[in-house]
Amino acid sequence: MRFSFTSEQDEFRTIVRRLLDARSPVSEVRRLMATDAGWDRDAWRKINQELGLTAIHVPEAYGGQGFGYAELAIVLEEMGRGLLCAPFFSTAALATTAILNAGTEAQKQALLPSIAAGDTTATLAFSEDDGGNDAASVAMTATSSGGAWRLDGVKSFVLDGHTADIVVVLARAPGSSGESGLSFFTVAGDAPGLQRRRLKTMDETRKLARLQFNGVEAQLLGEAGTAAAPFARTLQQAAVLLANEMVGGAEKLRQSALDYAKMRMQFGRSIASFQTTKHKAADMLADVELAKSAAYYAAAAVDENDDDMPAVASLAKACAAEAYLQTAIHAIQIHGGIGFTWDNDTHLWFKRAKSSEILFGDANHHRELMLQRWGH
Amino acid sequence: MDMPSESTVRAEVRAWLEANWDPALGLVEWRNKLADSGWGAPHWPKEWYGRDLPQALASVVDEEFARIGAVGVAKAGIRTLAAATILAHGTSLHKEKFLRRILTGEDTWCQLFSEPGSGSDMAAAVTRADFKGNKWVINGQKVWTTSAHRADWGLLLARANWDVPKHKGLAYFILDMKQPGVQVHPLRQMNGHASFNQVFFTDAMVEPEFLMAEVGDGWTVATTTLMHERRGADSLRSWATASKREGRIYDEERAEIATTMEPYKWYPQRAGRVDLVLERAKATGKINDPVIRQEIARLLIMAKTAEWTARRARAAQEQGRPQGPEGSLGKLVSSHVARAAARVHTYIAGADALLSGEDGALDGVIAEILVSVPATSIAGGTDEIQRNIIAERVLRMPKEPSVDTDKPFRDVPRNTVSS
Numbered sequence: 001m002r003f004s005f006t007s008e009q010d011e012f013r014t015i016v017r018r019l020l021d022a023r024s025p026v027s028e029v030r031r032l033m034a035t036d037a038g039w040d041r042d043a044w045r046k047i048n049q050e051l052g053l054t055a056i057h058v059p060e061a062y063g064g065q066g067f068g069y070a071e072l073a074i075v076l077e078e079m080g081r082g083l084l085c086a087p088f089f090s091t092a093a094l095a096t097t098a099i100l101n102a103g104t105e106a107q108k109q110a111l112l113p114s115i116a117a118g119d120t121t122a123t124l125a126f127s128e129d130d131g132g133n134d135a136a137s138v139a140m141t142a143t144s145s146g147g148a149w150r151l152d153g154v155k156s157f158v159l160d161g162h163t164a165d166i167v168v169v170l171a172r173a174p175g176s177s178g179e180s181g182l183s184f185f186t187v188a189g190d191a192p193g194l195q196r197r198r199l200k201t202m203d204e205t206r207k208l209a210r211l212q213f214n215g216v217e218a219q220l221l222g223e224a225g226t227a228a229a230p231f232a233r234t235l236q237q238a239a240v241l242l243a244n245e246m247v248g249g250a251e252k253l254r255q256s257a258l259d260y261a262k263m264r265m266q267f268g269r270s271i272a273s274f275q276t277t278k279h280k281a282a283d284m285l286a287d288v289e290l291a292k293s294a295a296y297y298a299a300a301a302v303d304e305n306d307d308d309m310p311a312v313a314s315l316a317k318a319c320a321a322e323a324y325l326q327t328a329i330h331a332i333q334i335h336g337g338i339g340f341t342w343d344n345d346t347h348l349w350f351k352r353a354k355s356s357e358i359l360f361g362d363a364n365h366h367r368e369l370m371l372q373r374w375g376h
Numbered sequence: 377m378d379m380p381s382e383s384t385v386r387a388e389v390r391a392w393l394e395a396n397w398d399p400a401l402g403l404v405e406w407r408n409k410l411a412d413s414g415w416g417a418p419h420w421p422k423e424w425y426g427r428d429l430p431q432a433l434a435s436v437v438d439e440e441f442a443r444i445g446a447v448g449v450a451k452a453g454i455r456t457l458a459a460a461t462i463l464a465h466g467t468s469l470h471k472e473k474f475l476r477r478i479l480t481g482e483d484t485w486c487q488l489f490s491e492p493g494s495g496s497d498m499a500a501a502v503t504r505a506d507f508k509g510n511k512w513v514i515n516g517q518k519v520w521t522t523s524a525h526r527a528d529w530g531l532l533l534a535r536a537n538w539d540v541p542k543h544k545g546l547a548y549f550i551l552d553m554k555q556p557g558v559q560v561h562p563l564r565q566m567n568g569h570a571s572f573n574q575v576f577f578t579d580a581m582v583e584p585e586f587l588m589a590e591v592g593d594g595w596t597v598a599t600t601t602l603m604h605e606r607r608g609a610d611s612l613r614s615w616a617t618a619s620k621r622e623g624r625i626y627d628e629e630r631a632e633i634a635t636t637m638e639p640y641k642w643y644p645q646r647a648g649r650v651d652l653v654l655e656r657a658k659a660t661g662k663i664n665d666p667v668i669r670q671e672i673a674r675l676l677i678m679a680k681t682a683e684w685t686a687r688r689a690r691a692a693q694e695q696g697r698p699q700g701p702e703g704s705l706g707k708l709v710s711s712h713v714a715r716a717a718a719r720v721h722t723y724i725a726g727a728d729a730l731l732s733g734e735d736g737a738l739d740g741v742i743a744e745i746l747v748s749v750p751a752t753s754i755a756g757g758t759d760e761i762q763r764n765i766i767a768e769r770v771l772r773m774p775k776e777p778s779v780d781t782d783k784p785f786r787d788v789p790r791n792t793v794s795s
């Protein structure tokens with residue numbers, strides 16, 4: 001439903017939140033973000049298997065739980081709130097979605113069960129060195145000879161690209177351009193000829209990698225030359241999921257800034273009693289609640305296969321981007337000097353707000369897309 | 377209680393309309409039928425002209441009326457606040473005397489809260505109510521009173537006790553506006569209309585049975601009125617428009633819109649007219665300007681998410697769940713939307729935004745938007761007061777130190793107002 005959650009969904013949210021609070025406190029986030037991988041296979045497996053998180057939106061026929069994007073969005077909202085360091089967005093939101101959108105029946109049977117079970121992590125590699133988010137900016141080539149495909153070129157800004165077991169790659173037939181000639185491929189993370197380098201990221205909780213492909217052997221996913229549509233849909237769904245992750249983080253920041261304001265005393269009274277703080281808090285509430293409304297509405301639109309979903313996806317992403325960043329700015333300000341320190345946790349979410357703002361296109365980009373998708 | 381399903385309600389109202397709707401009826405005659413059947417105010421209680429339906433099902437009834445162009449009960453303005461307040465706090469005498477005539481539109485109401493010295497600080501009202509002989513005698517002045525010049529009755533907040541703190545000494549009355557002790561002077565607004573007024577009381581009389589609740593409860597009763605006013609803030613977008621259909625009842629409805637509803641005719645403009653933005657942008661070619669496209673998109677996102685947030689709040693209410701904080705944001709957010717819309721309309725109109733009336737864009741509608749939107753963030757509680765309420769009541773932030781709430785009102789420093 002677009003305007004409310006069922007009691008089962010509310011209960012599910014509570015369970016996810018409890019699990020993440022217990023297994024991924026900020027101390028754990030700080031530990032993992034300082035590692036090269038950015039996550040810990042054993043720790044993640046435990047969290048994942050407890051609730052079958054990577055199986056949520058995978059149909060039962062492929063070993064999943066058969067829930068919808070609304071449930072997946074709930075998981076992401078909670079992960080955004082907890083800033084979980086795990087290859088979940090890359091595996092579930094990106095790679096699984098791409099496989100569901102593009103793969104043949106046999107490929108889904110082959111790929112999804114081990115992803116759903118949490119044995120395999122995966123990601124989607126589409127952007128290249130220019131950071132573009134559209135089909136037209138794909139330059140990587142795929143050539144076939146004797147029934148085998150080989151990929152050449154560079155992918156960058158790949159979420160968890162340095163650790164993913166499977167990389168879903170978007171590449172094109174040599175000489176093709178725009179939306180034609182595009183195909184999806186799957187590549188093993190340790191395939192010969194694939195060089196992976198972790199990039200230093202501003203938001204350390206979200207690891208990105210640059211992948212160099214030199215004649216890497218790849219398996220075609222779906223039909224050759226037809227990836228433009230499933231890719232577009234995958235990005236729209238990913239934008240919706242990211243918007244939900246973002247409102248989770250924004251809500252967390254809003255709440256922690258409010259708690260701090262109520263506790264901090266200056267001039268003999270709580271800073272929460274100063275009207276300027278109160279008005280900021282009221283504005284933050286409005287920003288976050290409106291962004292939630294958009295994110296929830298968009299997730300329901302994905303499940304209902306609404307024709308309006310592509311426009312609404314961009315709406316939700318643009319709205320969440322501004323709300324999250326504005327909330328983060330207010331949150332740091334309300335904390336004062338301590339808010340600018342490394343030890344205070346606010347900056348972790350501030351940086352997540354920044355990285356999320358840019359990932360898959362910024363608010364200007366999505367506002368324009370929204371109007372175009374509405375036919376204006 | 378068993379809630380009927382949407383399809384049952386739809387079928388029932390359809391059948392009833394089929395049997396009863398007749399555009400040749402008189403407006404009041406028809407609305408009396410609506411009151412008797414409960415279809416005019418389906419969300420009201422069964423004993424009082426309603427059907428106890430939740431808001432969602434009441435909207436189904438509205439849809440059925442709209443589908444065949446059937447006229448509804450009198451809406452618009454303060455009469456709906458009067459009804460809500462009377463339903464919550466009124467005696468059966470009040471309900472008997474006023475509710476039906478509110479539905480039929482025979483009575484028009486106004487809200488006598490703000491005074492020259494007390495607007496946001498409404499509890500600091502200094503209009504006096506003194507019990508003399510066997511009546512309440514009212515002296516003082518109200519201001520910005522919307523539709524007072526048309527009103528038969530007023531919801532009056534006045535001070536009956538000066539020796540207790542300000543919130544405790546207020547009384548809430550239903551005041552007969554058509555009496556010699558009440559004088560109404562229209563006030564011209566910055567948009568040229570004169571829908572609000574100054575109201576002067578010189579020994580105006582109120583019968584004792586027209587006191588609502590008890591002396592000292594005035595603040596509590598006024599809070600109910602305000603809550604309904606603020607909650608209704610988003611519904612300003614869908615204001616009643618005259619039907620072009622033929623028939624006696626439509627003629628009478630058009631006459632009503634031109635008279636008792638006249639003070640509200642600029643209200644759609646005050647909400648910003650988001651509905652006009654895209655068609656205006658296309659008509660002017662500004663839709664091709666990438667900067668203006670960004671502004672339009674921002675506005676549409678704000679308006680859509682405001683609407684969805686209101687729907688979330690309503691959904692919670694309908695499912696009988698506690699409303700989340702989203703339910704308290706409507707009024708504040710509608711100001712943001714209105715302001716953003718005025719800005720976008722300005723960019724779209726360009727030089728035409730310099731003109732008004734028939735020289736202005738869209739026959740003056742755009743100019744009217746630009747000079748009406750400032751009312752949105754003031755009327756019914758300013759944006760600043762809304763933020764205070766959200767912070768203190770929803771987010772439970774501490775109140776600022778107060779200098780006036782604990783002492784007798786008599787000793788509180790206040791504005792000296794010359795009128």
Ligand SMILES: Cc1cc2nc3c(=O)[nH]c(=O)nc-3n(C[C@H](O)[C@H](O)[C@H](O)COP(=O)(O)OP(=O)(O)OC[C@H]3O[C@@H](n4cnc5c(N)ncnc54)[C@H](O)[C@@H]3O)c2cc1C
Nearest residue numbers: 487489490494495496520521522751754755756757758760
């Ligand atoms: C179109 C229109 C229709 C109206 N209709 C009616 C009506 O029918 N009946 C009626 O009774 N009234 C009506 N009003 C009056 C309206 O309710 C008041 O104007 C409003 O509540 C503000 O009060 P004020 O004008 O006295 O301004 P003030 O209260 O003096 O406020 C002036 C400024 O100070 C700010 N301020 C005041 N207190 C605080 C505080 N505690 N914290 C922060 N800032 C503060 C305000 O936000 C505002 O910016 C109407 C007003 C308009 C514009």
